[in-house]
Amino acid sequence: MFIKICGLRTAEDVDAAVAAGADAVGFVFAHSPRRVDAATARELAARAGDRVLTVGVFRGQPLEEVRELAAASGIRAVQLHGDEGAEYYEALRPEGYTLVRATAPAPEQPESCGALGEDLLLLDAPAPGAGKPWDWSDPRFVPPAGRWVLAGGLDAGNVGRAVRTLAPWGVDVSSGVEVRRGVKDPAMITEFVRAAREASAASA
Numbered sequence: 001m002f003i004k005i006c007g008l009r010t011a012e013d014v015d016a017a018v019a020a021g022a023d024a025v026g027f028v029f030a031h032s033p034r035r036v037d038a039a040t041a042r043e044l045a046a047r048a049g050d051r052v053l054t055v056g057v058f059r060g061q062p063l064e065e066v067r068e069l070a071a072a073s074g075i076r077a078v079q080l081h082g083d084e085g086a087e088y089y090e091a092l093r094p095e096g097y098t099l100v101r102a103t104a105p106a107p108e109q110p111e112s113c114g115a116l117g118e119d120l121l122l123l124d125a126p127a128p129g130a131g132k133p134w135d136w137s138d139p140r141f142v143p144p145a146g147r148w149v150l151a152g153g154l155d156a157g158n159v160g161r162a163v164r165t166l167a168p169w170g171v172d173v174s175s176g177v178e179v180r181r182g183v184k185d186p187a188m189i190t191e192f193v194r195a196a197r198e199a200s201a202a203s204a
């Protein structure tokens with residue numbers, strides 16, 4: 001199971017995610033209380049090391065801004081949360097990033113990973129980063145084909161049920177490992193990773 005801890009802002013956050021065994025860490029460049037600048041993200045990405053995928057999170061920003069921030073911060077993956085079209089994926093593909101397309105699921109419109117040229121599909125709530133889950137139990141929801149990551153309102157208390165019910169390829173959390181908006185808690189990060197791994201092992 002791929003586990004991403006998102007919205008990290010400090011060295012302590014990164015150390016906690018790496019020590020817990022996260023596979024990816026995210027830095028928000030979109031408008032958000034979690035936003036970091038390129039220099040901070042660069043330091044944090046270097047601290048995370050090569051074993052961990054470093055992800056920049058964008059929402060509705062011009063392609064040139066995405067390009068510049070991604071290059072300046074040294075992140076290895078780009079996560080796009082707005083209505084960015086296939087041209088973003090086409091333009092970023094040659095630059096070697098792992099490309100993540102984030103969207104809110106619409107049960108009547110099944111999603112498929114790779115539809116716009118992405119490597120990973122992230123299914124998130126309509127208001128990303130708000131800690132609100134979407135309705136995972138909607139019987140019309142069909143899990144996407146390919147590699148998909150579940151996000152939106154996850155925490156250590158619900159991630160096990162989500163993994164057992166939906167069997168996503170990965171999970172992503174931000175609010176659910178915070179004591180208040182934008183402030184991560186190392187113990188909550190550890191507990192989240194433990195709960196996700198335990199559920200994934202039990203479902204294997």
Ligand SMILES: O=C(O)c1ccccc1N[C@@H]1O[C@H](COP(=O)(O)O)[C@@H](O)[C@H]1O
Nearest residue numbers: 006030032128129131152153173174175
């Ligand atoms: O975290 C933010 O503020 C944010 C802003 C703009 C786009 C995405 C953002 N966060 C992403 O939201 C999901 C899940 O968040 P949560 O666990 O529900 O708080 C995660 O992928 C973040 O990268």
